[in-house]
Amino acid sequence: MDKNFAARRRRDLIIAAVLAVIAALTPLFVKDVVVQNILILTLMYAGLSQSWNILSGYCGQISLGHALYFGLGAYTTELLFTKFGVLPWFGMLAGGVVSALIAMGLGYPFFRLRGHYFVIATIVIAEIGLLLFHNWEWAGAAMGITIPIRGDSWLKFQFARSKLPYFYFALLLACVAWFVTWWLEDSKWGYWWRAVKDNPDAAESLGVDVFNSKMGAAAVSAFLVAVGGSFYAQFVSYIDPESVMGFQFSLLMALPAVLGGIGTLWGPVLGAAILIPLTELTRFKFGGSGSGVDLIVYGTLIVLISLALPRGLMSLFSRPKKTGATR
Amino acid sequence: MGLLYGLIAVGLALIFGLMDVTNFAHGEFLMIAMYLSFFLFAFFAIDPLLSAPLVAAGLFVFGAVVYLLLVRFAMRAKANAGMVQIFTTFGLAIVMRGLAQYFFTPDYRSIPQSWLGGKTISVAGIFLPEPQLVGALVSIAAFAGLYLFIHRTDFGRALEATREDPGAVALVGIDKNRVFAFGWGLGAALVGLAGAIMAVFFYIYPDVGASFALIAYVTVALGGFGSVFGAFAGGIIVGLVEAVTALVLPPSLKSVGIYAVYLLVVFIRPRGLFGSM
Numbered sequence: 001m002d003k004n005f006a007a008r009r010r011r012d013l014i015i016a017a018v019l020a021v022i023a024a025l026t027p028l029f030v031k032d033v034v035v036q037n038i039l040i041l042t043l044m045y046a047g048l049s050q051s052w053n054i055l056s057g058y059c060g061q062i063s064l065g066h067a068l069y070f071g072l073g074a075y076t077t078e079l080l081f082t083k084f085g086v087l088p089w090f091g092m093l094a095g096g097v098v099s100a101l102i103a104m105g106l107g108y109p110f111f112r113l114r115g116h117y118f119v120i121a122t123i124v125i126a127e128i129g130l131l132l133f134h135n136w137e138w139a140g141a142a143m144g145i146t147i148p149i150r151g152d153s154w155l156k157f158q159f160a161r162s163k164l165p166y167f168y169f170a171l172l173l174a175c176v177a178w179f180v181t182w183w184l185e186d187s188k189w190g191y192w193w194r195a196v197k198d199n200p201d202a203a204e205s206l207g208v209d210v211f212n213s214k215m216g217a218a219a220v221s222a223f224l225v226a227v228g229g230s231f232y233a234q235f236v237s238y239i240d241p242e243s244v245m246g247f248q249f250s251l252l253m254a255l256p257a258v259l260g261g262i263g264t265l266w267g268p269v270l271g272a273a274i275l276i277p278l279t280e281l282t283r284f285k286f287g288g289s290g291s292g293v294d295l296i297v298y299g300t301l302i303v304l305i306s307l308a309l310p311r312g313l314m315s316l317f318s319r320p321k322k323t324g325a326t327r
Numbered sequence: 328m329g330l331l332y333g334l335i336a337v338g339l340a341l342i343f344g345l346m347d348v349t350n351f352a353h354g355e356f357l358m359i360a361m362y363l364s365f366f367l368f369a370f371f372a373i374d375p376l377l378s379a380p381l382v383a384a385g386l387f388v389f390g391a392v393v394y395l396l397l398v399r400f401a402m403r404a405k406a407n408a409g410m411v412q413i414f415t416t417f418g419l420a421i422v423m424r425g426l427a428q429y430f431f432t433p434d435y436r437s438i439p440q441s442w443l444g445g446k447t448i449s450v451a452g453i454f455l456p457e458p459q460l461v462g463a464l465v466s467i468a469a470f471a472g473l474y475l476f477i478h479r480t481d482f483g484r485a486l487e488a489t490r491e492d493p494g495a496v497a498l499v500g501i502d503k504n505r506v507f508a509f510g511w512g513l514g515a516a517l518v519g520l521a522g523a524i525m526a527v528f529f530y531i532y533p534d535v536g537a538s539f540a541l542i543a544y545v546t547v548a549l550g551g552f553g554s555v556f557g558a559f560a561g562g563i564i565v566g567l568v569e570a571v572t573a574l575v576l577p578p579s580l581k582s583v584g585i586y587a588v589y590l591l592v593v594f595i596r597p598r599g600l601f602g603s604m
Binding site for chain 2 (some may be wrong): 062064109110112113114115116117119120121123124125127128131132134135247251254255258259262292293294295296297298299300301302303304306307310
């Protein structure tokens with residue numbers, strides 16, 4: 001069993017490396033800007049969903065408020081950049097740290113909630129954040145922040161002419177999120193998290209520090225999502241509260257992991273690879289006219305996939321004897 | 328206003344609170360009810376107050392059908408039952424919004440004149456808008472009715488028993504699907520009632536549900552899952568808190584007070600005010 005597990009982990013790492021190299025080479029063949037755009041978003045959501053999966057999938061604390069951390073990352077970066085001239089790279093780090101601290105600050109009182117009460121609390125907290133930013137004059141309020149164009153440079157992480165640098169950063173983000181998950185899966189934390197998810201009371205009685213496990217998962221998860229938020233802000237170069245902190249982001253982050261397989265290493269990657277191109281293509285094909293057809297198609301897909309594969313697509317790959325959800 | 332939230336929440340209290348099924352499409356149920364009320368008015372000139380029972384009946388059928396066609400299967404999931412329910416109903420919500428946009432266009436509509444619209448009534452020198460007053464009365468009646476229904480009838484007991492242990496009720500001859508389909512129908516009918524009354528004084532557009540749905544979830548959770556009285560109390564508290572917040576903070580922040588109170592309540596009492604789960 002142990003040997004199998006080690007072998008599987010090595011295999012996962014090799015697959016990931018191969019996929020990363022293939023992904024890194026795609027821009028050589030894909031020159032179309034629209035397609036590149038979709039690839040960037042796919043990688044970004046793969047990274048975000050992987051980060052969400054750490055808290056909600058592995059540790060079992062379902063959060064539908066991760067938009068808060070996404071928005072905090074975006075806002076910290078851009079406020080530091082536009083108001084104090086701090087380079088986005090530092091802003092990105094600062095955003096991550098701020099989000100992780102806030103996640104722990106919120107976890108402190110609210111991690112004792114369970115089930116629906118917890119999920120609703122996460123939604124409500126993100127909504128409070130959204131409303132506060134909406135009314136915060138200094139941070140641009142509802143108008144948001146337009147990031148000034150200062151010419152292409154890696155230093156300022158700003159590129160108007162080519163999307164490639166964004167592509168590589170999104171790839172890096174997805175890889176880092178994947179690697180962190182891979183690494184944590186076999187660490188003390190990873191085992192604690194799964195124990196907390198399956199049965200917090202039993203875990204506690206066996207000496208698992210339930211509270212600190214949740215705090216750790218929340219901090220890692222929030223940090224990575226915030227970095228994604230910073231990236232997104234630089235990528236679209238305009239942010240307002242709705243566009244980075246809206247409830248839809250919380251769902252969009254959760255969706256790939258859920259469809260791919262919640263609490264699995266590959267679920268978020270697989271989910272994002274299928275879902276995001278589909279979303280963008282339906283929007284591209286049917287959207288824009290405001291007729292709602294894109295929503296109908298998209299919604300139907302979500303319903304069908306969640307009904308057909310409650311454990312996510314990853315369950316197709318696991319042998320029948322194993323339970324896909326806990327691998 | 329609080330009782331109105333209560334009225335939206337009472338249907339959800341039944342579905343979400345009593346049957347323990349997540350319904351992320353509750354706001355869209357409300358939206359459909361408002362459109363139904365609008366079209367009955369626009370084409371047949373039936374006043375929303377009169378058409379309310381029709382709308383409720385329509386929504387009853389709709390709710391039962393949604394349960395039988397979708398939710399029934401979502402509840403069968405052995406793994407991740409919660410997430411499957413969330414995303415099945417969320418997908419449904421998106422489809423419903425899309426359909427509304429497609430057939431009804433994204434335009435804002437309103438019912439220009441009705442028996443109640445824009446009128447006020449003076450009670451001991453205090454002027455109250457009539458639609459809200461009627462909404463409040465209907466809300467109280469709906470809560471009282473639901474409370475009696477759950478606690479005094481065989482069906483109510485069957486519903487609670489089914490949630491507690493679907494396997495055991497099957498043994499005593501209760502058809503789980505019939506009970507839950509009826510429960511969903513009833514929950515949808517109640518939100519239909521809310522929609523019919525709200526159609527009088529709110530703009531009607533495809534996304535209208537979203538703004539009320541979250542407050543309805545908070546109301547139910549604030550009162551505590553599994554308690555009809557809790558949802559009623561939650562509705563009143565939410566209304567009061569919103570009114571007070573609106574006095575102290577700018578109007579755009581009025582929901583912050585509601586959310587903050589929810590967080591405070593679950594911080595002190597993680598099962599909501601009157602929750603049994």
